[in-house]
Amino acid sequence: MNGIIYRLTTKDLAVLETMLMRRRAFADALVPIIERKLAESSVVPVGTVEPDIATLNSRVIFRVGDGQAETRTLMWGDTSAPVGSGLPVGTWRGLCLLGIRAGQSVLAERPDGSGQRILLEDVAYQPEAARRAARAAGQRRHGLRLVYSAAADHWPLGEAGKIRQTEGDDPGPSAA
Template identity: 70%
Template sequence: MTGTFYRLTAKDFAVIEAMLMRRRAFADPIAPMLERKLAESRVIATGAVEPDLATLNSRVIFRAGGGSSQTRTLVQAEASAPVGSGLPVATWHGLCLLGMRAGQSALAERADGPAEEVLLEEVAYQPEAARRAAQDRAAERPRHVLKLVHSAPTADWPLGGRGKIRQTEGDDPGPSAA
């Protein structure tokens, strides 16, 4: 993960920071990669997230080590996505992809093996950009508001008739009418 510039939302940064604190305590081999990710990242506002930026819950299309393309959703934990569709950021590839823009590549340096190049081909779905687009569409739609244009006096009834509030004078049809 060297030589690459990453952009993280405040939430993504906090998730990686919390992971680092937990992993350092257990001398996890991914801790140095977490430290590099935080050091090489810039925190950006949620409103400034581009549609081609990989953040948590983004659906990404990537290629690792020259293999075939894979489509996954970057998730915080494996249990938060259907089996096989999620890529936790606690994995080498997931952590490497987080904060990258489409077309960007980086080396995922593993403690247990050789470094592997990870290329982010496309961000198929970006939640912050999708939310912003939905808000823009909602703001463009005209709001339908009911407006009272006429108020009739209480003495006037439709069609000149005089209505009754309650049935009186033995007009009750009884339970069979229900």
Template identity: 75%
Template sequence: MTGTFYRLTAKDFAVLKAMLMRRRALADPIVPMLERKLAESRVIATGAVEPDLATLNSRVIFRASGGPSETRTLVQAEASAPVGSGLPVGTWRGLCLLGMRAGQSALAVWPDGRAEPILLEEVAYQPETARQAAQDRAAERRRRGLKLVYSAPADHWPLGGRGKIRQTEGDDPGPSAA
């Protein structure tokens, strides 16, 4: 993760910050990579998230070390995704991908000094963008108002029956009927 610029949502930044505090206490070897990720990142507003930005819960397609493409969902914890489909951000690859844009590559530097190149090929699903699109569609429906779907002619009665008027002139029973 060297020489790359990252964009994190406020939520993603807070998750990494909390992870850093916990992992420091345990002397976890991923701490230097977490520190670099936070130092090389810029926090952006949730409404400013581009559709090709990898955030938590994004479905990403990536290559590691020039190998075959893999599709995974970036998750906070292993248990929050079906087996084999999630990539926790507490792993080297997951942490490296978080905050990258499609087409961007970075080096994940392991504790033994080995550097693994990771290329983010595509963001197949971006939750913040999808949420914004759903809100825009709902606002459009509200703006348009109600839409008349069917209008029966005035002389048409269900099942062929004719409507009857309950009361006509002069047949008001008065207050005693109540």
């Protein structure tokens, strides 16, 4: 990582700090890279991050060295995405991409000291920007809508509200 001021949301910062605490306990080789990332970052509130910044759960298009462009989703762990579609921030590539702006490149240092240049070509989807756009369009936070609400004394199809079994009607455990 080199001379770039990374922009982390408060959520991204919390994830990196948690990752740092856990990895320090095991003397993980990524600890110095996480520490440097935190030291070189400015923190912004979740709702104000620019839409071209790679945040957690963003779908990013990036290129490693002279290789082909790859599209992945930056994520906390690697268990919630189909194989090949996610890029955990616990990997050196994911960690390097987190917090940079589309068009920026960074030297991704591996724990062994070698490195490769990674270019963030585009942020195809950023959840914070999508949330702002939905709010601006007047959409609700969730897609659920109440379609029917009956009064407590009203039962569908005219049935009376009563419990079927009363005392003495218990068929016992053999009925289960």
